[in-house]
Amino acid sequence: MENLLREYLEKSFPETEGITPCGSGPVITISRESGCPSKLIGQQLTELLNKKSVQVKTPRWRFISKEIVVTVARELELKLTDMNYLLSSGRKGLMEDVLASFSQPYVNKHRIRKTITHVISAMAQKGHVVIVGRGGVGVLHGCPNVLHIRLQAPLEWRIREICKLREISVQEARKLALDTDIKRTALIELMFKDKFHPCLFDLILNCSTLSKEEIIYTIIQLMEAKKML
Secondary structure, X not given: OHXXXXXXXXXXXXXXXXXXXXXXXXXXXXXXXXXXXXHHHHHHHHHHHHHHOOOOOOOOOEEEOHHHHHHHHHHOOOOHHHXXXXXXXXXXXXXXXXXXXXXXXXXXXXXXXXXXXXXXXXHHHHOOEEEEXXXXXXXXXXXXXXXXXEEEOOHHHHHHHHHHHXXXXXXXXXXXXXXXXXXXXXXXXXXXXXXXXXXXXXXXXXXXXXXXXXXXXXXXXXXXXXXXX
8 A cells, every 4th residue: 555655755746846636537535533433434434435436447546544643654754653743733833842843854744744744635636435534635625526524422322432442441432532633623723825615525413323334325325325435
């Protein structure tokens, strides 16, 4: 996967200051609140989309999430652990403090934004990708042939899910959920260059009232209505 993303970067955009985030698509971005099963939904959605792609020449859909961080870390010449720390550093003020601690090479939020934008834009140009998290909605908002999905649920429901998944206490799960939500919102705002708003998304789905199968079915129905399949 990493070699594939390197090929995307080399072929899809030149080394210029101008960035054109909109590509040909089709692309699905999935944003989520902590505790919502985004990875599982994204993977199962990708599998079902490939089963529906009956034409031989139709490109296969790909599920992409952590590969974005790997590629961005390489482009910025940072260790993967440092890159993950930067992207999860929370509110903008804290992120500025963390960024200032890196000296060789010096990394600022503008460079991070530009590099993430390049990576996600290259994927969008190739199309047929399901991107979970990583500020994808902030980069590709307003682009044609892109569908932005938001998974959310009441906090108490998400806390119970986190407790089951991670086998931690309710207090720990609550803190994790709230902290993670703040960090993910901060990353979207960094990429979008504006305040987080529900109108960033085409479709918001409640994981506490809808099953994973119902969520995937709803997304595919909307894709068909928008002629993305």
